[in-house]
Amino acid sequence: KQEVTQIPAALSVPEGENLVLNCSFTDSAIYNLQWFRQDPGKGLTSLLLIQSSQREQTSGRLNASLDKSSGRSTLYIAASQPGDSATYLCAVRRLNNNDMRFGAGTRLTVKP
Amino acid sequence: NAGVMQNPRHLVRRRGQEARLRCSPMKGHSHVYWYRQLPEEGLKFMVYLQKENIIDESGMPKERFSAEFPKEGPSILRIQQVVRGDSAAYFCASSPGQVLNEQFFGPGTRLTVL
Numbered sequence: 001k002q003e004v005t006q007i008p009a010a011l012s013v014p015e016g017e018n019l020v021l022n023c024s025f026t027d028s029a030i031y032n033l034q035w036f037r038q039d040p041g042k043g044l045t046s047l048l049l050i051q052s053s054q055r056e057q058t059s060g061r062l063n064a065s066l067d068k069s070s071g072r073s074t075l076y077i078a079a080s081q082p083g084d085s086a087t088y089l090c091a092v093r094r095l096n097n098n099d100m101r102f103g104a105g106t107r108l109t110v111k112p
Numbered sequence: 113n114a115g116v117m118q119n120p121r122h123l124v125r126r127r128g129q130e131a132r133l134r135c136s137p138m139k140g141h142s143h144v145y146w147y148r149q150l151p152e153e154g155l156k157f158m159v160y161l162q163k164e165n166i167i168d169e170s171g172m173p174k175e176r177f178s179a180e181f182p183k184e185g186p187s188i189l190r191i192q193q194v195v196r197g198d199s200a201a202y203f204c205a206s207s208p209g210q211v212l213n214e215q216f217f218g219p220g221t222r223l224t225v226l
Contacts, residue, residue: 032214036217041222042220043217043218044155044203044217046214046216089154089155091155098145098167098168099145099157099160099168099170100145100155100157100215102154103154105154
């Protein structure tokens with residue numbers, strides 16, 4: 001059974017700091033892994049999607065890495081801004097499966 | 113191209129009433145997924161549908177919950193005789209024809225059961 005864990009559950013940093021969010025999953029038989037952002041009371045915004053054959057993806061100040069064999073992914077945010085404050089969700093798409101499995105998220109606060 | 117649309121965005125029901133949540137997939141998408149997010153938790157898969165077919169309902173509670181995706185019109189998630197524990201955000205996602213395509217999420221419906 002696929003379990004997805006995100007650490008830490010909450011993180012508070014000063015503006016400008018670089019930070020790393022962690023995601024681990026128990027079953028390495030995945031098709032892809034996706035990072036989302038969720039603002040309070042809002043829906044999900046897709047940030048980065050990494051296929052199982054890829055090692056990382058980059059978009060602006062965001063970089064996501066994937067180590068399938070160890071069941072880990074990290075989301076690196078450079079030069080954080082108050083506007084980055086949100087909950088970040090990691091989700092894996094399993095092979096031969098219809099659903100995505102989500103972690104509980106990391107709630108990030110960037111203080112001005 | 114409009115994204116995935118869900119309505120209503122907020123729904124309040126009293127215990128015992130029925131809740132109907134609607135999802136219109138992105139244009140050209142024929143696959144719909146429903147997820148539930150309980151407070152302070154991640155999203156959990158409920159059901160996967162294609163037009164007129166339920167493909168996987170392994171995440172659906174056995175009673176009171178049902179889903180459909182008719183040939184015409186939106187997908188409907190129906191909850192009968194709601195209880196307080198049904199209070200959650202319900203998200204719909206859609207994808208194009210092939211199963212492993214990326215899913216695009218709607219804004220969610222927040223159900224509150226009084």
